[in-house]
Amino acid sequence: MAVVEKDYRLRNVLSLRKKMTSKDVALEIIKLRKFLKDNGIKKTGSITTVTFSIEMQNGVPFIDMEILVPLPNRVIVSGEYVFKPIFHMVNAVCISKSEHETSRIRNLLCWNIYDKLIRNKQQQDFLPA
Numbered sequence: 001m002a003v004v005e006k007d008y009r010l011r012n013v014l015s016l017r018k019k020m021t022s023k024d025v026a027l028e029i030i031k032l033r034k035f036l037k038d039n040g041i042k043k044t045g046s047i048t049t050v051t052f053s054i055e056m057q058n059g060v061p062f063i064d065m066e067i068l069v070p071l072p073n074r075v076i077v078s079g080e081y082v083f084k085p086i087f088h089m090v091n092a093v094c095i096s097k098s099e100h101e102t103s104r105i106r107n108l109l110c111w112n113i114y115d116k117l118i119r120n121k122q123q124q125d126f127l128p129a
């Protein structure tokens with residue numbers, strides 16, 4: 001089920017944005033959780049992923065994705081993580097499997113990539129098998 005969220009905001013988030021394979025995404029989330037635990041940082045909500053684009057490189061999809069973790073307050077970080085006092089996205093599309101999903105990770109797509117995925121799906125529906 002997809003739901004358009006006209007105005008999606010998070011405050012005090014730890015962010016990691018990079019191009020990754022789906023396997024890399026899972027590994028980065030594990031690394032991020034370890035970073036939080038090792039530094040005694042508590043999250044205040046679900047991890048959110050935002051997909052900005054998907055590119056094919058040598059037959060492998062690379063996802064331009066941002067992983068966001070809401071925190072109770074400002075933190076100082078270095079390296080690949082960035083602290084953002086506000087994350088704001090307009091016309092986000094929330095992707096979930098069902099209305100009753102209780103996943104700990106919230107998945108969002110930028111509207112433009114969602115639109116492309118829908119158009120590709122509609123084209124595939126009309127192609128012969």
